Amino acid sequence: MKTASLSTAQAPPISVPLRFFAIAPLFLLLAAWILAWGDDLSNPHSPALLAATHCITLGFMALVMLGAVQQILPVVIGSPMPAQRWVAWFSFLPLIVGTLSLAGGFLLHEPALLNLACWLLGLAFLTFIAASLISLSRATAQNASKNALWLAISALTLAVTLGSLLAHGYANGLPLNYPQLALAHIALALGGWVTMLIVGVSFQVVPMFQLTPNYPKWLSAGLPPALCAALLLFLCSRLLESAPLGYLAEALFWLLAVSFATITLKLQSQRRRRVADATLSFFRLGMISLLLAALFSLLAPFSPELFKMSAVVTFILGFALSVIHGMLYKIIPFLIWFHLFRGGIKKGVPNMKEIIPEAWMWRHLWLHFLTLLAALMTLYWKAAVWLLATGLALQGILLCFAIVTAITVYRRTLTGMEK
Amino acid sequence: MPDLDVCGLPPPEPFEKIMQALQTLPAGATLRVRIPREPFPLYAVLRDTGYAWATTPSAEGNYEILITLRP
Numbered sequence: 001m002k003t004a005s006l007s008t009a010q011a012p013p014i015s016v017p018l019r020f021f022a023i024a025p026l027f028l029l030l031a032a033w034i035l036a037w038g039d040d041l042s043n044p045h046s047p048a049l050l051a052a053t054h055c056i057t058l059g060f061m062a063l064v065m066l067g068a069v070q071q072i073l074p075v076v077i078g079s080p081m082p083a084q085r086w087v088a089w090f091s092f093l094p095l096i097v098g099t100l101s102l103a104g105g106f107l108l109h110e111p112a113l114l115n116l117a118c119w120l121l122g123l124a125f126l127t128f129i130a131a132s133l134i135s136l137s138r139a140t141a142q143n144a145s146k147n148a149l150w151l152a153i154s155a156l157t158l159a160v161t162l163g164s165l166l167a168h169g170y171a172n173g174l175p176l177n178y179p180q181l182a183l184a185h186i187a188l189a190l191g192g193w194v195t196m197l198i199v200g201v202s203f204q205v206v207p208m209f210q211l212t213p214n215y216p217k218w219l220s221a222g223l224p225p226a227l228c229a230a231l232l233l234f235l236c237s238r239l240l241e242s243a244p245l246g247y248l249a250e251a252l253f254w255l256l257a258v259s260f261a262t263i264t265l266k267l268q269s270q271r272r273r274r275v276a277d278a279t280l281s282f283f284r285l286g287m288i289s290l291l292l293a294a295l296f297s298l299l300a301p302f303s304p305e306l307f308k309m310s311a312v313v314t315f316i317l318g319f320a321l322s323v324i325h326g327m328l329y330k331i332i333p334f335l336i337w338f339h340l341f342r343g344g345i346k347k348g349v350p351n352m353k354e355i356i357p358e359a360w361m362w363r364h365l366w367l368h369f370l371t372l373l374a375a376l377m378t379l380y381w382k383a384a385v386w387l388l389a390t391g392l393a394l395q396g397i398l399l400c401f402a403i404v405t406a407i408t409v410y411r412r413t414l415t416g417m418e419k
Numbered sequence: 420m421p422d423l424d425v426c427g428l429p430p431p432e433p434f435e436k437i438m439q440a441l442q443t444l445p446a447g448a449t450l451r452v453r454i455p456r457e458p459f460p461l462y463a464v465l466r467d468t469g470y471a472w473a474t475t476p477s478a479e480g481n482y483e484i485l486i487t488l489r490p
Contacts, residue, residue, distance in 0.1 A: 078459035272427050337431050
């Protein structure tokens with residue numbers, strides 16, 4: 001038999017996703033620094049809060065998600081991105097510099113930095129979106145994840161367009177309807193891109209890695225288009241400035257989100273191997289946070305400012321970040337194993353569980369949980385922002401340590417073992 | 420025909436078990452694999468190492484893959 005090796009035309013080089021994952025935690029440190037020293041954090045539109053939020057959503061979340069999608073496409077739909085190294089560089093570097101420019105532009109009130117951010121982030125996302133659409137259009141696989149990925153990329157396209165318009169308008173003093181545009185941008189970025197991507201990837205990753213039964217077909221087939229319908233309804237409500245239509249769209253979105261979270265938790269309770277697993281616990285914390293975000297949103301009429309902020313914080317830190325951390329701790333060890341195998345290593349390939357120490361994942365889980373509590377406390381007690389900043393900074397350091405450890409294991413195995 | 424059921428195994432065990440089974444597969448024989456999802460990365464390995472395969476989805480949502488060494 002010939003030596004087994006994974007085709008390079010199929011899987012991107014390991015450096016492609018790892019460069020995104022390795023830099024992303026540094027933006028958690030930057031967000032922590034801005035939160036610790038920023039002014040007027042009680043105002044959701046304050047420059048410091050806008051800068052810190054975009055360090056988390058663009059610097060951390062988007063970097064990880066863009067890196068992960070390049071790795072996930074060949075595994076989930078059997079169709080890699082074209083020109084993978086070029087796509088990686090043209091999305092990676094502009095995304096990093098663009099996010100730094102955007103945060104700097106907000107903090108320093110500097111229009112030139114905001115304009116630069118528009119160009120750089122536009123280039124990063126345009127490259128990624130074009131490559132993703134080519135990959136999706138070439139894929140012959142027909143599964144629910146593919147449909148969700150189509151919709152996630154479409155939502156990202158609109159979110160980036162509106163985000164660029166907002167930053168450009170803010171920098172150049174254009175007369176735009178900023179509150180409505182900002183709401184549409186947030187809905188498309190968080191409700192569309194983030195939620196749809198997590199949903200689509202979960203359809204594959206949850207049964208595969210957590211050994212649960214498959215998601216019911218009615219959910220995997222119906223949820224992505226239903227989420228899309230809720231978002232379109234919300235966009236129409238903003239265009240028509242219709243409050244009742246807006247409430248209806250929000251209610252539909254949260255109902256769908258609650259269905260997804262509840263069914264995921266139920267499937268996880270039916271998993272085949274009932275052993276404690278930090279990555280599973282990250283995922284569970286994410287789903288419970290999604291339920292809490294829905295509850296806060298439901299309570300919003302009683303105290304709109306407080307509960308809407310609680311919903312956003314719980315969604316970003318509790319749902320999105322928990323799931324991203326959980327996925328990272330599964331994807332990175334799998335990638336290391338996968339690429340060592342591709343390199344033709346026959347002996348000494350470490351067990352996936354030995355690549356990143358499980359004890360560090362548990363410590364990170366508890367730290368992340370405490371950071372989420374600190375973020376919610378900040379809404380009631382401003383001094384808690386120091387706890388939030390400390391938690392985010394420590395998470396960035398822990399994640400950096402975990403990723404560097406994994407890369408060290410990869411390099412040591414590659415150079416030290418018999419081929 | 421040798422049968423291999425890798426349902427209920429976490430990654431990368433299905434991949435490892437299939438590669439082990441292929442190493443001991445007699446010439447001209449076909450390995451039948453039952454797997455819960457389409458293993459796209461495996462296809463690339465099979466193509467590169469000279470195997471032919473045919474995949475059929477089953478009613479319960481799994482896949483059956485017949486793998487044979489190409490002549």
